[in-house]
Amino acid sequence: MRTQVAIIGAGPSGLLLGQLLHKAGIANVIIERQSPDYVLGRIRAGILEQTTVDMLHEAGMGERVQAEGVVHHSIELVFSGVRHAIDVHGLTGGKVVTAYGQTEVTRDLMDARNAAGLTTVYEASQVAVHDFDSNSPRVTYQKDGQTHTLDCDFIAGCDGFHGVCRASVPEGAVTEYEKVYPFGWLGVLADVPPVSPHSIVYGNSERGFSLCSMRSLTRSRYYVQCPMDDKVEAWSDQRFWDELRSRLDPALAERIVTGPTLEKSIAPLRSFVAEPMRFGRMFLAGDAAHIVPPTGAKGLNLAASDVKYLSGALIEFYAEKSAAGIDTYSQRALARIWKAERFSWWLTSLMHKFPDTGAFGQRMQEAELEYLVNSTAASTVLAENYVGLPLDWGH
Ligand code: APR
Numbered sequence: 001m002r003t004q005v006a007i008i009g010a011g012p013s014g015l016l017l018g019q020l021l022h023k024a025g026i027a028n029v030i031i032e033r034q035s036p037d038y039v040l041g042r043i044r045a046g047i048l049e050q051t052t053v054d055m056l057h058e059a060g061m062g063e064r065v066q067a068e069g070v071v072h073h074s075i076e077l078v079f080s081g082v083r084h085a086i087d088v089h090g091l092t093g094g095k096v097v098t099a100y101g102q103t104e105v106t107r108d109l110m111d112a113r114n115a116a117g118l119t120t121v122y123e124a125s126q127v128a129v130h131d132f133d134s135n136s137p138r139v140t141y142q143k144d145g146q147t148h149t150l151d152c153d154f155i156a157g158c159d160g161f162h163g164v165c166r167a168s169v170p171e172g173a174v175t176e177y178e179k180v181y182p183f184g185w186l187g188v189l190a191d192v193p194p195v196s197p198h199s200i201v202y203g204n205s206e207r208g209f210s211l212c213s214m215r216s217l218t219r220s221r222y223y224v225q226c227p228m229d230d231k232v233e234a235w236s237d238q239r240f241w242d243e244l245r246s247r248l249d250p251a252l253a254e255r256i257v258t259g260p261t262l263e264k265s266i267a268p269l270r271s272f273v274a275e276p277m278r279f280g281r282m283f284l285a286g287d288a289a290h291i292v293p294p295t296g297a298k299g300l301n302l303a304a305s306d307v308k309y310l311s312g313a314l315i316e317f318y319a320e321k322s323a324a325g326i327d328t329y330s331q332r333a334l335a336r337i338w339k340a341e342r343f344s345w346w347l348t349s350l351m352h353k354f355p356d357t358g359a360f361g362q363r364m365q366e367a368e369l370e371y372l373v374n375s376t377a378a379s380t381v382l383a384e385n386y387v388g389l390p391l392d393w394g395h
């Protein structure tokens, strides 16, 4: 088989890239290790920056997010037992974020790809990338007991943190920066109306962090910070709801509607960046190149902005025979990534209880939060990062 761009991974990065390239007339094939159901079964965050929503429109699939996404004009912060709203919309000159689950984004992209009749090879094993330092890279994989080869012009490594693409780069050609946080997030999904349908609530408490989010007006997503080595089995539904309530202000705690949980899982928190994001004719995009802790919901949005830059660069290459875009892809993408890394790390540091937080650290967090909600300058810093910095900002 031959194509122009071989995309490894059918997560949001790979699917969105495939759709944008297809719209521009560039042939692409996606090779994915898992089944479609497995990919759709992964529960991830669900807050979209306007840039991400705009890209879904550009990819021709903005209809559902437009109809079903819930626009948020503010965020809420709970600390010292009191809740404060930050008017994100007012502080950013009218910008908002949209609550719409990553699972839905993935489903819309899969549907669009199927409707366009594009090739996606699911359940491919032994995926390997070759010769990306030459002009004729190749991908090999096994499917149904046979070895297949996909010849291409470029390889897009959209294969997530544990993917094969970054792992195939020669040692010494890539530098990795990493911070692992000493706790996890226990997340629960339940078909109950969200306690705060029009803003995400971030809670700082002496008992640890908590978050109230949603997937729709009838489906809630809630989290509490937990020890990294905690087991889901140790958390009955009742224990979860009690713990969540104990970390919020009394009025909100009172309003929480509980119900049976559809999903309960513990996720680790990590900050990670790999530099550069281009190796000859192979590019990395999304989680393959970087991870943010979920605080602030930047992961999916960063994946989308990588794809924006990468699709633009490849379209320019084919349309204008210019390598300018692909030559600057890594630098442009990384400039945005590091700013989102900083924001996610800062919000994580401000909101969580660390092993060395202690009474002094707790008071420092509360003093910073107090400053944040009372200073227009400080709230604006939070708001403009939350809605997403403009593409190519500062350049
Ligand atoms: N071969 C083929 N496919 C692979 C391989 C491999 N060796 N390794 C991983 N994959 C697939 C995974 O099964 C997955 O479907 O690559 C896909 C990567 O998808 P994601 O992990 O969702 O990464 P990405 O598309 O970059 O999406 C970023 O996901 O984790 C969140 O916070 C993150 O929201 C952000 C988004």
Ligand code: PHB
Residues within 6 Å of the ligand: 044, 045, 046, 047, 200, 211, 213, 214, 221, 294, 295, 296, 297
């Ligand atoms: C989520 O909806 O899962 C979510 C929302 C906001 C965050 C993190 C996660 O900051």
